[in-house]
Amino acid sequence: MASKGAISCQQLSKYFGDLAAVSQLDLNIPRETIYGFLGPNGSGKSTTIRMLCGLLLPTSGEAQVLGLHIPSQAELLKTKIGYMTQKFSLYDDLSVAENLRFMAQVYNLSPREQKQQLDKAMSVYRLGDLKNRFVGTMSGGQKQRLALAAATLHKPELLFLDEPTSAVDPQTRRDFWESLFDLVADGVTILVSTHYMDEAERCHGLAILDHGVKVADGSPPQLMEDIDAWVVKVEADEISRVRRHLSTLDNVISVTQLGMHLRVLLDKTISQPAVYVQQQCAPLNININASQIEASLEDVFVMATRASHPAGMAA
Numbered sequence: 001m002a003s004k005g006a007i008s009c010q011q012l013s014k015y016f017g018d019l020a021a022v023s024q025l026d027l028n029i030p031r032e033t034i035y036g037f038l039g040p041n042g043s044g045k046s047t048t049i050r051m052l053c054g055l056l057l058p059t060s061g062e063a064q065v066l067g068l069h070i071p072s073q074a075e076l077l078k079t080k081i082g083y084m085t086q087k088f089s090l091y092d093d094l095s096v097a098e099n100l101r102f103m104a105q106v107y108n109l110s111p112r113e114q115k116q117q118l119d120k121a122m123s124v125y126r127l128g129d130l131k132n133r134f135v136g137t138m139s140g141g142q143k144q145r146l147a148l149a150a151a152t153l154h155k156p157e158l159l160f161l162d163e164p165t166s167a168v169d170p171q172t173r174r175d176f177w178e179s180l181f182d183l184v185a186d187g188v189t190i191l192v193s194t195h196y197m198d199e200a201e202r203c204h205g206l207a208i209l210d211h212g213v214k215v216a217d218g219s220p221p222q223l224m225e226d227i228d229a230w231v232v233k234v235e236a237d238e239i240s241r242v243r244r245h246l247s248t249l250d251n252v253i254s255v256t257q258l259g260m261h262l263r264v265l266l267d268k269t270i271s272q273p274a275v276y277v278q279q280q281c282a283p284l285n286i287n288i289n290a291s292q293i294e295a296s297l298e299d300v301f302v303m304a305t306r307a308s309h310p311a312g313m314a315a
């Protein structure tokens with residue numbers, strides 16, 4: 001069983017009335033990796049996570065999670081997984097220690113395990129000094145450390161983290177990701193949803209979701225290498241005029257302004273992308289400098305979701 005993947009699902013779908021929140025989703029997630037769901041609001045990230053946790057019944061399709069069949073064996077799965085919900089779900093009017101003790105009871109830890117795991121959580125997640133603090137008075141980053149401590153108290157093999165860093169600053173996010181890699185080194189598999197490109201880029205594997213559909217998947221370097229577009233950086237004096245002009249061209253998939261330069265995605269059928277941009281801008285009589293550059297994950301995201309977010313002036 002150890003060689004088998006942590007999660008696989010086939011044609012998993014969830015409808016709310018007529019709305020396909022998740023549509024025909026196939027996944028194969030290896031053990032001891034961090035797998036990301038990257039997608040805009042309403043793309044089906046939380047719904048998928050809730051189905052894979054066994055908390056929400058799929059409309060059709062099935063999944064195997066840690067070797068258990070979902071939905072039929074969902075009850076058995078509950079003790080093997082940890083789930084950090086999108087909204088902070090611990091008790092503001094209990095202290096850190098009380099919250100953790102409560103979770104230890106929910107997970108049915110023996111008194112010995114309880115003590116051991118609480119001590120460990122206090123030190124690993126730097127909660128010792130906050131032990132008696134009411135959770136309602138803590139910062140976003142402190143709450144997040146507590147939420148991760150609570151979700152891992154029962155030593156789950158698989159962790160579901162639904163947008164865990166949406167309320168914390170970049171440094172806290174970095175620290176949090178270090179904790180995630182430590183967990184993976186200890187044998188845990190992690191499924192994490194995010195809106196942030198930098199977070200998605202840290203994952204071993206990634207699925208980009210849009211309107212409930214998986215529109216791309218692979219490792220971040222692979223996705224960037226396989227992108228079906230050229231990326232051209234354009235510097236110019238009248239940058240907004242250049243942007244408006246480029247966004248009207250058929251071969252231009254998207255134009256984004258980043259400070260004083262543009263990032264242009266071009267159809268791959270063009271043979272010399274930088275020269276093409278230069279030539280197309282000639283009638284403007286503006287001094288421009290165009291150069292081909294490597295794709296970023298954001299470029300991959302724009303390409304993958306462009307069917308539902310029409311081309312042009314993304315910014």
Ligand SMILES: Nc1ncnc2c1ncn2[C@@H]1O[C@H](COP(=O)(O)OP(=O)(O)OP(=O)(O)O)[C@@H](O)[C@H]1O
Pocket residue numbers: 016019020021039040041042043044045046047048086
């Ligand atoms: N219980 C529900 N009843 C009806 N519609 C729902 C329900 N839960 C989710 N939806 C709808 O399903 C779609 C997917 O929602 P979901 O919460 O999975 O998206 P998400 O990717 O997690 O979004 P976000 O980034 O905003 O958290 C949305 O259109 C949402 O409104």
Ligand SMILES: [Mg+2]
Pocket residue numbers: 045046047086162
């Ligand atoms: Mg969500």
